[in-house]
Amino acid sequence: MVLMKDFFKIPNLLSFSRVVLMGPFIYFFFQNYFIPTIIVMILIVLTDILDGWSSRKLNQVTELGKLIDPIADKICLGIGLTVILMKVQxxxxPVFVLIGRDILILIFGSLMMKKVKDIPMSNIFGKLTSLSLSITGILFFIYSFMPEKSLYTVSYSFYGLGSVFIVLSSISYFMKALRVLKK
Structure with missing residues (x-):
């Protein structure tokens, strides 16, 4: 099967490793090991950067990679935000809405794939959602180790912004799916 052959390509292994790294992230975070948690977070970000770079540089862009990279991103962001926000109460x-949106994107994306034979790409609102919620996660992560009122306020502001982008991206993805599926 083509997908299994593609699984062992470097970019796809990097995407998969990002999900595996969430285990140590959760463990170190709840043990209050600041430095190991930071190291794992950096590794997660590096694997995200390297999977895209290596797929282009090594000419290993695959349909599987187009599928698992955004799924790995969603898993890491969803789990990361959930554990951090749980800790700071x-x-x-908004995280549950994001997860619901992402499940719907996967469902509609698979329907669109059958119709147009291509994996739908993230749009600007999706990218802004990921960016603002990633910043939220980082800020609340720092806050969980160094509780400072002003940091909490800034963190919560990014969380609110991310929530707005969740709604906008949901509407945008839904409208795109309807257009494609009506054809």
Missing amino acids: ITLV
């Missing part, structure tokens, strides 16, 4: 409603 912030509502998880």
Whole structure:
């Protein structure tokens, strides 16, 4: 099967390793090991950067990679935000909406793939959602180790911004899926 052959390509292994690294991240974070948690976070970010770079540089862009890279991103962001927000006792409603949105994107994306034979790419609102929620996660992560009122305020502001982008990206993805599926 083509997908299994593609699994062992370097960029796809890097995407998969990003998900595996969430285990040590959760362990170190809840043990309050600041430095090991930071190291794992850096490794997660590096594997995200390197999988895209290596797929282009090594000419290993695959349909599997187009599929597992964004899924790995969503898993890491969802799990990372959930554990950080649980620790600082912030509502998880926007994270649950994000996870629901991503499940719908996967469902509609697979329907679109059958129709147009291509994996839909993230749009600007999706990228802004990921960026603002990643910043939220980083800021609340720092806050969990160094509680400072102003840091909390800035963190919560990014969380609110990310929540707005979740709604905008959901509408945007849904409209795109409807257009494609109506054809």
